[in-house]
Amino acid sequence: MEEVKKRDCMEKARPFISMVVLQVGLAGMDILSKAVLNKGMSNYVLVVYRHAVATVVMAPFALYFDKKVRPKMTLMIFFKISLLGLLEPVIDQNLYYLGMKYTTATFATAMYNVLPAITFVLAYIFGLERVKLRCIRSAGKVVGTLATVGGAMIMTLVKGPVLDLFWTKGVSAHNTAGTDIHSAIKGAVLVTIGCFSYACFMILQAITLRTYPAELSLTAWICLMGTIEGTAVALVMEKGNPGAWAIGWDTKLLTATYSGIVCSALAYYVGGVVMKTRGPVFVTAFSPLCMIIVAIMSTIIFAEQMYLGRVLGAVVICAGLYLVIWGKGKDYKYNSTLQLDDESAQPKIELTTFAIALYNTLPAVTFILALIFRLESVKLQSIRSATKVVGTVTTVGGIMVMTLLKGPALDLFWTKGPSEQNTVGTDIHSSIKGAGLVTIGCFSYACFMILQAITLKTYPAELSLATWICLMGTIEGAVITLVMEKGNHSAWAIGWDTKLLTVTYSRIVCSALGYYVGGVVMKTRGPVFVTAFKPLCMIVVAIMSSIIFAEQMYLGRALGAAVICVGLYLVIWGKGKDYEYPSTPQIDDN
Numbered sequence: 001m002e003e004v005k006k007r008d009c010m011e012k013a014r015p016f017i018s019m020v021v022l023q024v025g026l027a028g029m030d031i032l033s034k035a036v037l038n039k040g041m042s043n044y045v046l047v048v049y050r051h052a053v054a055t056v057v058m059a060p061f062a063l064y065f066d067k068k069v070r071p072k073m074t075l076m077i078f079f080k081i082s083l084l085g086l087l088e089p090v091i092d093q094n095l096y097y098l099g100m101k102y103t104t105a106t107f108a109t110a111m112y113n114v115l116p117a118i119t120f121v122l123a124y125i126f127g128l129e130r131v132k133l134r135c136i137r138s139a140g141k142v143v144g145t146l147a148t149v150g151g152a153m154i155m156t157l158v159k160g161p162v163l164d165l166f167w168t169k170g171v172s173a174h175n176t177a178g179t180d181i182h183s184a185i186k187g188a189v190l191v192t193i194g195c196f197s198y199a200c201f202m203i204l205q206a207i208t209l210r211t212y213p214a215e216l217s218l219t220a221w222i223c224l225m226g227t228i229e230g231t232a233v234a235l236v237m238e239k240g241n242p243g244a245w246a247i248g249w250d251t252k253l254l255t256a257t258y259s260g261i262v263c264s265a266l267a268y269y270v271g272g273v274v275m276k277t278r279g280p281v282f283v284t285a286f287s288p289l290c291m292i293i294v295a296i297m298s299t300i301i302f303a304e305q306m307y308l309g310r311v312l313g314a315v316v317i318c319a320g321l322y323l324v325i326w327g328k329g330k331d332y333k334y335n336s337t338l339q340l341d342d343e344s345a346q347p348k349i350e351l352t353t354f355a356i357a358l359y360n361t362l363p364a365v366t367f368i369l370a371l372i373f374r375l376e377s378v379k380l381q382s383i384r385s386a387t388k389v390v391g392t393v394t395t396v397g398g399i400m401v402m403t404l405l406k407g408p409a410l411d412l413f414w415t416k417g418p419s420e421q422n423t424v425g426t427d428i429h430s431s432i433k434g435a436g437l438v439t440i441g442c443f444s445y446a447c448f449m450i451l452q453a454i455t456l457k458t459y460p461a462e463l464s465l466a467t468w469i470c471l472m473g474t475i476e477g478a479v480i481t482l483v484m485e486k487g488n489h490s491a492w493a494i495g496w497d498t499k500l501l502t503v504t505y506s507r508i509v510c511s512a513l514g515y516y517v518g519g520v521v522m523k524t525r526g527p528v529f530v531t532a533f534k535p536l537c538m539i540v541v542a543i544m545s546s547i548i549f550a551e552q553m554y555l556g557r558a559l560g561a562a563v564i565c566v567g568l569y570l571v572i573w574g575k576g577k578d579y580e581y582p583s584t585p586q587i588d589d590n
Contacts, residue, residue: 036252053265071213080208117148163306206275282325473511518530
């Protein structure tokens with residue numbers, strides 16, 4: 001009986017032990033990779049050599065051990081494997097290494113801890129993760145996801161005082177200088193895009209294992225395709241530089257061999273085995289262990305200086321990720337690949353209110369872009385600057401609450417008894433597609449605000465600039481519409497109806513006056529101040545939509561909206577004294 005209990009205990013502990021050991025191995029790769037990248041090795045070539053080694057190591061094991069379980073290769077399976085080889089070995093690793101060049105090994109590893117949050121959202125979309133919004137454990141998953149993203153933003157934007165560790169005292173200025181805010185943001189963006197690519201890889205791997213349940217063979221195929229596709233990319237990026245491919249009996253060879261065997265071959269295989277029973281979110285949730293190990297080793301080996309802001313962000317990330325693990329504590333009792341056939345289990349979201357609420361990311365995106373283009377000043381030891389950063393983080397958290405939480409309906413007297421058509425809303429898949437489209441549009445508008453602020457310096461005629469913008473928008477929009485509505489002449493039809501009213505009202509108020517008033521205010525207060533008032537629009541739209549369209553309001557949406565408003569007006573308070581300074585302060589003015 002005791003033997004059975006021990007065996008059961010080991011069976012339950014095996015996934016945890018496997019992932020902990022794997023993170024130790026991954027930490028070694030980060031240290032070695034940073035060392036060879038600092039010596040000038042091409043990250044594109046490193047990716048090729050790494051997966052070539054992994055292919056050579058895994059292929060014999062796959063051929064021997066999987067010959068009885070390996071299913072027949074089909075065109076669809078081969079397509080999935082090719083995509084797997086592109087997502088992680090090529091896109092993710094190259095962007096990760098480039099991000100590391102801009103920052104440090106500790107920073108890149110810490111930023112990579114957004115991986116479980118992105119994987120969680122994608123797993124939910126593809127039916128690999130269950131969420132019951134009234135369950136405390138599901139709430140823990142969602143809160144953990146929010147905390148992870150918030151911690152990542154703290155690590156990106158907040159530096160804080162230096163932590164004087166005894167082994168970093170007296171190090172050279174080169175090592176203590178750290179990275180400036182612009183390099184940090186560039187590195188963070190590259191790592192985050194790579195992280196999204198890796199999250200897609202994890203989801204696709206979990207899906208592929210259903211139809212191709214041979215972990216060793218799948219690993220070997222991924223490494224082989226990664227080598228071929230990575231070689232094509234490296235030949236283009238290193239064209240005319242044959243010296244980039246040179247390798248000898250040095251740290252380059254050691255890094256390629258170690259990372260190929262441990263971080264590609266073993267990582268893909270072990271991840272696949274654990275993923276079949278625990279799901280992709282569980283596999284990615286152990287990333288903070290790697291960060292802690294890398295941080296300690298980097299300060300000792302490279303004498304990298306540690307900062308309080310990085311540590312605080314790391315603590316928030318760790319807390320969030322282990323909330324996710326706690327939330328998944330009982331998930332192993334269920335099938336790890338749940339199907340989204342039960343439509344009643346999927347939360348619904350109202351379109352108009354939801355789209356306006358998501359557009360409240362605009363101030364956060366504008367803030368980051370303004371920081372990059374030096375239209376916004378950040379002094380990290382100032383309480384107001386810290387409040388701007390906290391407000392930005394809070395805004396993103398509120399957006400995720402609105403996206404993932406529904407909660408009970410709010411029975412407003414004017415929405416009682418609306419038709420089924422108005423109360424059904426949209427499912428979670430449509431809402432996330434819509435969220436993606438709105439977010440891209442929001443980023444485009446933030447870029448517009450930044451470019452308008454820059455243009456006003458050399459063309460300070462607000463009325464003329466607004467007129468030119470409207471004219472060019474008409475011409476360029478007409479070209480796009482002619483292409484998109486080709487053969488659909490009725491799309492251009494308009495009469496004395498709500499279409500004409502909408503066009504007239506929106507273009508006079510929202511384009512002509514919007515561009516002009518925004519430009520006037522922007523000259524003295526900057527683009528972040530102009531965009532920070534977006535929540536007022538959301539509140540008005542929410543009230544009008546519930547009255548006019550009988551859209552049902554939900555508690556989760558209301559809470560998310562409240563969080564967004566708090567974050568955005570923290571940003572406004574943080575900018576409270578900026579009008580005393582020039583509207584385009586330089587960040588390097590201390």
